[in-house]
Amino acid sequence: MQIDRSMRLRVSCQCRSGMMAVLLLLPVVIFAAQPLSDPVVARRMQGFYEVYTGRKLTAEERRTIAEEFSAGHARNGKSPEATRALAWEFGLHMILLREEKDRAAAFSLRHRLIEVNYFRPQMQNTLELRLLTEPDSVRVIDVRSGRLMTQQDVIALANLWHFAQTSAAPRHRELSLRQVDELVSLLNQGVNDTRGRLPLFFGDAAAYWAGVRQLWPYLSTEQKTFARAYARDTWQVRMPVELYAALWGIDRASASRRWAADVATRIRGREETIQGMARLQAAVAAMFAG
Secondary structure (H helix, E strand, O other), rough: OOHHHHHHHHHHHOOOHHHHOOOOOOOOOOOOOOOOOHHHHHHHHHHHHHHHHOOOOOOOHHHHHHHHHHHHHHHHOOOOOHHHHHHHHHHHHHHHHOOOOOOOHHHHHHHHHHHHHHHHHOOOOOOOHHHHOOOOOOEEEEEEOOOOEEHHHHHHHHHHHHHHHHOOOOOOOOOOOHHHEEEHHHHHHHHHHOOOOHHHHHOOOHHHHHHHHHHHHOOOOOHHHHHHHHHHHHHOHHHOOOHHHHHHHOOOOHHHHHHHHHHHHHHHHHOOOOHHHHHHHHHHHOOOOO
């Protein structure tokens, strides 16, 4: 399979920071004793969150972030040196978010940061979690599967379904808040049904849609067919691992795990879906009919 050389280099380089480091983010428990403060951690986490949120943090936010991060890792037995090393990893994430802004790699990183921390009890009511969800609020939650969708995922999923029914190049369309709320209501109804399970692809939608739009001019005819078919049929499509990596902007190891998850679903013959899918797709079709 051939992909544009410059794009391949971006895909291979942009995740060298190690996505697994991302998934070990922030075990936060605030000590009742004297708050911990580390200027090195404070600087690194300030830089990360200012790029992540797209705004300057207040002095109080900078102090709280440093204390939450240091206290949480101290609680887990990390030394100050080890905590600084972990904070340094966020400098790498900051670079990826800045260099890949609005691209698949940034969306994938953001989603994993949110999802891995959203369901952790020690992260509740923390400034860190509030900042993680500030740019893109969580709208659909499936506690049973540990999956979620942000507002951008909801909008992207609607665009992907419309794109899958056409032969045109991908073209993004924003939805009104009323339209987003309508889709969120239908999605949450499906998830809350006792038989409902949020499909893995739904939470990946913003990253995938960004990847499709980013790479469309560089894809071969076969790759474009795969990209459109996956938007329609997801795990039923036998897409190459390399295309997983390219379209989601992730490293090959992460792409292999994502590919394996789809293979496992096909082998089990279990359809990952939620109840009321027909109503949801009909609502999307009506929104794009005009």
